[in-house]
Amino acid sequence: MNVAFDPWIPVVDLQGKPERISIVSLFTKGEKFADLAVRPHERVSLMRLFLCIAHAALDGPKDYEEWLQVPTKLPNAAERYLTQWKDSFELFHKTKPWLQVADLQETTKKEDKASPKDKTSPVVLLDFEIASGKNSTLFEHLAESESREVKLERLALNLLTYQNFSSGGGLPIAQWDSVVTKQVGNLDAPCLSQSMTHSLFRGNDLLCTIYLNLPSYESIQETYISFNKAKKKDQNVYNSISLGKPIWENFPTSPKPDSEEAVNATKTYLGRLVPISRWVKLLPNFRMYCCAGFKYDKYEDGFPAEPTASVKIITRQEEQKREVVKAAPSKALWRELSSLLVHRTSEGIGGPIAMSNAPRDEAFDFMVCAITRDQASMDIAMESVFHIKPALVSHNSIHKTEIGGGKNTIGAEGYAIKLRTAIEVYRKEVDWDWERRVEKAGKEKNVLKDKLAEKALLYYWTNVEKSLSLLMMHIEAIGTDQAEPTRNVWRKAIFQIACDAYRSACAKETPRQVKAFVKGWRKLVTNDQQAVSRDDELSYEEEVIA
Incomplete structure (x- = not known):
C-alpha cells in the first residue's frame, strides 16, 4: 500500500x-x-x-x-x-x-x-x-x-x-x-504530553x-522559539x-x-x-x-x-508560570477559549502558530481537539467546534476577564470558586468531622473538596454555558450605549446561576441546616460589586431565611 x-x-x-x-x-x-x-x-x-x-x-x-x-x-x-x-x-x-x-x-x-x-x-x-x-x-x-x-x-x-x-x-x-x-x-x-489542546481552523x-x-x-x-530553564541575569x-x-x-x-x-x-x-x-x-x-x-x-x-498547541501564563502562590493549555474531563473546552484565540508572541505565549491566518473581518470555525491522559494511559478524547465572530477576536481580553475574572471582576471562574468555598462552609457547619477528613486526605484534599461540590459545579457550568449568548451580546455591544446594560445582564445571570447551584446542593430542612445554609450563603453573595447591589443580597438572604 x-x-x-x-x-x-x-x-x-x-x-x-x-x-x-x-x-x-x-x-x-x-x-x-x-x-x-x-x-x-x-x-x-x-x-x-x-x-x-x-x-x-x-x-x-x-x-x-x-x-x-x-x-x-x-x-x-x-x-x-x-x-x-x-x-x-x-x-x-x-x-x-x-x-x-x-x-x-x-x-x-x-x-x-x-x-x-x-x-x-x-x-x-x-x-x-x-x-x-x-x-x-x-x-x-x-x-x-x-x-x-x-x-x-x-x-x-x-x-x-x-x-x-x-x-x-x-x-x-x-x-x-x-x-x-x-x-x-x-x-x-x-x-499527548500534558493533555495539551490542539487548535485548528476549519474551512469550507x-x-x-x-x-x-x-x-x-x-x-x-x-x-x-525555545524557552530554556537556564537564565542569564534573571x-x-x-x-x-x-x-x-x-x-x-x-x-x-x-x-x-x-x-x-x-x-x-x-x-x-x-x-x-x-x-x-x-x-x-x-x-x-x-x-x-x-x-x-x-x-x-x-x-x-x-x-x-x-x-497547534497553546501556551498561557498562570499564577500560583503569587508566582507566574508558563504552561500549555490543558484539557480536563471536568472542564469544558470553551472555558479556555480566550487563551486559544491569542496570537503567539515572541516569547511563545498564545494560541497556535497559524492564529495569524485567522480571518479578520468575517466569522470562522475554530476546532479544539485533545486527549486527556491518566497515569500513563489515554483517557478521554475531546473535540469542540466554535463559530468565532470578529467581535470576539477583537475583544478577546473582555471575554477572558468575564470568564476568568480580573482585578475588579469576579468572572464565571471566580463564582465557581466562591460556590465551592460556600459549600465547604456549609459542610463544616453540619458535619463536625469534615475538617479532620480534609486534613487526613493530605495532598488529595482538593480532590475531596471538588467531589463535595461536584453536583453544584456541574449544575453551575452547564447553565453558564447555556447563558453564553448573553456574554456575546455584551461583546458585540462594546462601543455602543448597550455595552454596560448587556454586561450587567450577563453578570447578574451568572450570579443567579451560582445561587441556584448552591440551593441545589445544600438542604435547609432542619434548624442546623438552615444555620449552615445562611453561613455559606453569606460567603457566596457578600463582597460582590460586579453583578448585584447590597439590596439584592439582602433580598436573597431574606428569601433564604424565610
Whole structure:
C-alpha cells in the first residue's frame, strides 16, 4: 500500500457522503470534500501530516505574500512532490517503510532468551479505540487475538496516530542495531504530553482547511522559539528552532539520538510534525515489532510548544508560570477559549502558530481537539467546534476577564470558586468531622473538596454555558450605549446561576441546616460589586431565611 496514492483517509464530501481518499486526491481535489471523518486525535495527526507535505511541496510559504498564493500553487506542487517521494510512502517498503524502522528486530540479549520466543505484538494494538491492557471498549474483546485482521487503510491511520499520541509507561521491547529498548519508563508521544489542546481552523472544504492552518516560515521563525530553564541575569534565554526536513526525506539510519537525522526528527519544526516517537516495523501476518523510539522534548523540558498547541501564563502562590493549555474531563473546552484565540508572541505565549491566518473581518470555525491522559494511559478524547465572530477576536481580553475574572471582576471562574468555598462552609457547619477528613486526605484534599461540590459545579457550568449568548451580546455591544446594560445582564445571570447551584446542593430542612445554609450563603453573595447591589443580597438572604 502506498499512503500517498492509495485511498485511506476517511472524509465526507460536500453532500455529506463518506468515502476514503488518497493524500494526492486530498491536495488536488480537496475543494470537493467538506471535512475529515475521524476522531479528534486522528484529525490532529492527519493535519500535521498534511501541513508537513504542504510545507515541503511549496518550500514555504516564506511570508504572507506567498501564503496568499497557496490555494493556487499547492495542488500541483503537492502532486509533483508526492510523485518524487512516492517510494518513501510505501507502507511495506523493504528498506524504507513509511514511519517505520526497517532494521527493527527482536532482542538478542541472553537474559531475554528465557522469555517467550514471539517478541511481536498484534497490529490492532495501534488502535486506541480497541480494548487492550487498561483500555476497555463495550462489546470489544478481541484486540489481542492473533487472528485479528486489520484493513490496510485503517492500519495506516492507526500507525500515524500512534506515532503522535501514544502514551508512555510500559511498552514492548525490541532491538535496533545494538540498542535494546526499555520496557518501562518510556515517555509520551509529543501530541499527548500534558493533555495539551490542539487548535485548528476549519474551512469550507479540506483544501481551504489546510490553507488556513498553514503558517508562513516567517511567522514560524518569529514564534517557534525555545524557552530554556537556564537564565542569564534573571532573563529567560531563547533559542531559535530550525525548520528542518520531513522525516521521510531524512529518516534516521541508526538509533543514535545525537545523529544529524535524529536531531532533525526530534528538534526541528518539519521533523516533529510527523514524529517517530515509537520504533515500529509492521509484519505481513498482522503482527509487528513495536517499542519506545526517539525522545521528543516537551514544553516543560524547555522546548517550544507544538505548533497547534497553546501556551498561557498562570499564577500560583503569587508566582507566574508558563504552561500549555490543558484539557480536563471536568472542564469544558470553551472555558479556555480566550487563551486559544491569542496570537503567539515572541516569547511563545498564545494560541497556535497559524492564529495569524485567522480571518479578520468575517466569522470562522475554530476546532479544539485533545486527549486527556491518566497515569500513563489515554483517557478521554475531546473535540469542540466554535463559530468565532470578529467581535470576539477583537475583544478577546473582555471575554477572558468575564470568564476568568480580573482585578475588579469576579468572572464565571471566580463564582465557581466562591460556590465551592460556600459549600465547604456549609459542610463544616453540619458535619463536625469534615475538617479532620480534609486534613487526613493530605495532598488529595482538593480532590475531596471538588467531589463535595461536584453536583453544584456541574449544575453551575452547564447553565453558564447555556447563558453564553448573553456574554456575546455584551461583546458585540462594546462601543455602543448597550455595552454596560448587556454586561450587567450577563453578570447578574451568572450570579443567579451560582445561587441556584448552591440551593441545589445544600438542604435547609432542619434548624442546623438552615444555620449552615445562611453561613455559606453569606460567603457566596457578600463582597460582590460586579453583578448585584447590597439590596439584592439582602433580598436573597431574606428569601433564604424565610
